[in-house]
Amino acid sequence: TQLLEQSPQFLSIQEGENLTVYCNSSSVFSSLQWYRQEPGEGPVLLVTVVTGGEVKKLKRLTFQFGDARKDSSLHITAAQTGDTGLYLCAGGTDKLIFGTGTRLQVFP
Amino acid sequence: EAQVTQNPRYLITVTGKKLTVTCSQNMNHEYMSWYRQDPGLGLRQIYYSMNVEVTDKGDVPEGYKVSRKEKRNFPLILESPSPNQTSLYFCASSLGTATNEKLFFGSGTQLSVL
Numbered sequence: 001t002q003l004l005e006q007s008p009q010f011l012s013i014q015e016g017e018n019l020t021v022y023c024n025s026s027s028v029f030s031s032l033q034w035y036r037q038e039p040g041e042g043p044v045l046l047v048t049v050v051t052g053g054e055v056k057k058l059k060r061l062t063f064q065f066g067d068a069r070k071d072s073s074l075h076i077t078a079a080q081t082g083d084t085g086l087y088l089c090a091g092g093t094d095k096l097i098f099g100t101g102t103r104l105q106v107f108p
Numbered sequence: 109e110a111q112v113t114q115n116p117r118y119l120i121t122v123t124g125k126k127l128t129v130t131c132s133q134n135m136n137h138e139y140m141s142w143y144r145q146d147p148g149l150g151l152r153q154i155y156y157s158m159n160v161e162v163t164d165k166g167d168v169p170e171g172y173k174v175s176r177k178e179k180r181n182f183p184l185i186l187e188s189p190s191p192n193q194t195s196l197y198f199c200a201s202s203l204g205t206a207t208n209e210k211l212f213f214g215s216g217t218q219l220s221v222l
Contacts, residue, residue, distance in 0.1 A: 004150075030207065030208070031207060031208035033208070033211075035211075040215065040216070041215055041216070042112070042198050042200070042213025042214050042215055042216055043151075043198075043211075043213050044213070045210045045211065048208050048210070050208060088150065088151065090151075090211075092206075092207025092208055093207065094207070095153075095207060096153075096207045096211075098143075098150045098151040098152075099150055100148060100149065100150040101150055
C-alpha cells in the first residue's frame with residue numbers, strides 16, 4: 001500500500017517567517033502534486049512536478065521533487081496571512097494518493 | 109465559470125435514512141471522483157468514474173453507491189447512512205484520467221449522521 005506522510009502536521013508561524021513542509025513516501029511516484037485547501041473550500045492545485053530533482057517556483061512558494069521521486073518539499077519564503085490553509089501533497093502512479101496534510105496558520 | 113458544484117453544503121440526517129449528494133461539473137470532464145476527508149486521515153477516494161456508465165471502487169467504497177448516467181453528473185448515494193459516515197465529502201473532476209491531471213474540487217458537503 002502506498003502511503004504519503006506529511007510533516008509537520010501543524011505549523012503556526014508569524015508573518016514574514018520562512019517555512020518548509022515535507023511529503024515523504026517509500027514508494028516511487030510518476031508525478032507529485034501540491035494542493036492548498038482553505039477553510040470551507042475544496043483543495044486547489046498549486047503545482048505538478050513530474051521529473052526527479054525538478055524545482056518549480058510559484059511566487060514565494062518553491063516546490064521540489066526528490067531525485068528518487070519518493071519525496072517532495074514545499075518552501076514558503078516570507079509567509080503571509082493569505083498562505084494560511086491546509087497543504088496536501090498527492091502522488092500518482094496508477095492511482096492518486098493524498099497525504100494527510102499540513103495545517104499552516106500564519107499570524108499577523 | 110468552470111466549476112464543480114456540490115449540493116447540499118451541509119446535511120444532518122439520521123441513521124438509515126437514504127440520502128443523495130449531487131455533483132455536477134460544467135467543464136466536459138471525462139473523470140469524476142468522490143472523496144471523504146477525515147481528521148488525520150487525509151482525502152480517501154470512495155468511487156470514481158472514467159466516463160459515462162463506467163464507475164469503479166476507490167479505497168473506501170463500503171456503504172456508498174454512485175452512478176454516471178450523464179457526463180456532467182456524478183451523484184453519491186448513501187442507501188442506509190451510519191454514524192461512521194459522518195465526514196466532509198468532496199467531488200472532483202479532471203479532463204483526463206492520468207494521475208498528473210489537475211483535479212477540480214467542489215466546495216464540499218459536511219454530512220452528520222446521528
